[in-house]
Amino acid sequence: MALWTAIAETLRAEIAAGLYPPGARLPTEAALSDRFGVNRHTIRHALKSLAEGDIVHARRGAGVFVTARPAVYPLGRRVRFHRNIAADGRSPSRRITRVETRPASEAEAGALRLDGAAEVHVVEGTSLADGQPLAAFQSVFPAGRFAGLPAAIRARGSISAALSDCGLTDYTRAETRLTAQLAPPVLALALQVAERAAVLRSVAVNVDADGVPVEYGTTWFAGERVTLTVSPD
């Protein structure tokens, strides 16, 4: 058994035992190499293996921190983030980081069945549970249909409330594509996970009651922090 594996298992057990609770900072690499009597690189190897399992994540200049526990996330016809997280006994919140209007890309126009010159509203943000980022999202809406959406989002601070203001009361999920990928730096920052951590990318098209596409959304779920469940209604 490799040294770094044994060290990683020891740390993993100590984290599981609650010696280092979620959010806590581990001892520095220097302190750990003293404790285990090994070179700092061996400690780094062990920590990296834990980071790949989303057990911990490192922040340069700050330290290595214990990551939070997983959450369940039902992926049905309707997505209700707040209800899902609250049902899990956690405190949900949403942070909208950007709202802008620009011409649709080819993929967006295709998914929303718009002609090439059409504009779209783009909304970006993160979804949190107990203050911990669970997912980052980017949603694209046809600007022609929802002219007042950006103002409504700024006023209401909620996407579903803003859509309701724009006359859209209900919408359902038409298709979802799921891929596992490694988090690019920007995403790792937004989700507060390690770089090269695994994320679950979900690309979905939502349609209104008449089957007309109203939203083209991409959500990146933070790796092992989330379990998606799929079940027919």
Place this chain on the structure above:
Amino acid sequence: MALWTAIAETLRAEIAAGLYPPGARLPTEAALSDRFGVNRHTIRHALKSLAEGDIVHARRGAGVFVTARPAVYPLGRRVRFHRNIAADGRSPSRRITRVETRPASEAEAGALRLDGAAEVHVVEGTSLADGQPLAAFQSVFPAGRFAGLPAAIRARGSISAALSDCGLTDYTRAETRLTAQLAPPVLALALQVAERAAVLRSVAVNVDADGVPVEYGTTWFAGERVTLTVSPD
């Protein structure tokens, strides 16, 4: 930009360009460190980042090899592996590695709605496309209902054919749970990916036409080699 990042990007581009086709062996670490004029550890760092994205995988004493291309995998009410892969223009096959009968675990009994003492047939194997493992699976069936299943599987070499022999002609997916996780060593071996590669674990319950659970199956998809699509029927 870090040296190892630049080297990883260069290699990624060369692999994408077809300079190193799927299955091909990359130059040795020593050769690559000569070519890029860096230390071997820097090459190792770059290769490891590619291995984490399932672009390549290393085999000690043998070399570093390019992994196969991604596949699309629809996740509907019915799962038809052969049809899915064939629709992608690839050659599907299935390898059954183990068939055994044993008492049901608590989770299995719960999912299949059996009492504690009931026995189950367990079938394990891998699904391949063009000879490359795409997924590993473990399926659990109630032994009481499908008494002749193990013999039928051995005789027919196909699970769906064996189930048909046992009187089950159609079954649909009731619920699926999806998680991203890191591949344990045994799984990494079965899927022929690197250890600590990302895999998509799918746990599903299949029911017959009357809604009675008939199969409790877990499938591990090989990381980024697969895209799952979810759409309501």
Place this chain on the structure above:
DNA sequence: TTTTATTTGTCCGTATGTATA
């Protein structure tokens, strides 16, 4: 606001172990 010490990230070099061909 600026400086300074701390902490992680990257890179080089060397040596030895172990699986593979």
Place this chain on the structure above:
DNA sequence: TTATACATACGGACAAATAAA
């Protein structure tokens, strides 16, 4: 059996980000 190639471990140095003074 031998040479090759990856895996592990140690040592040192500096860069970059962070946080506290």
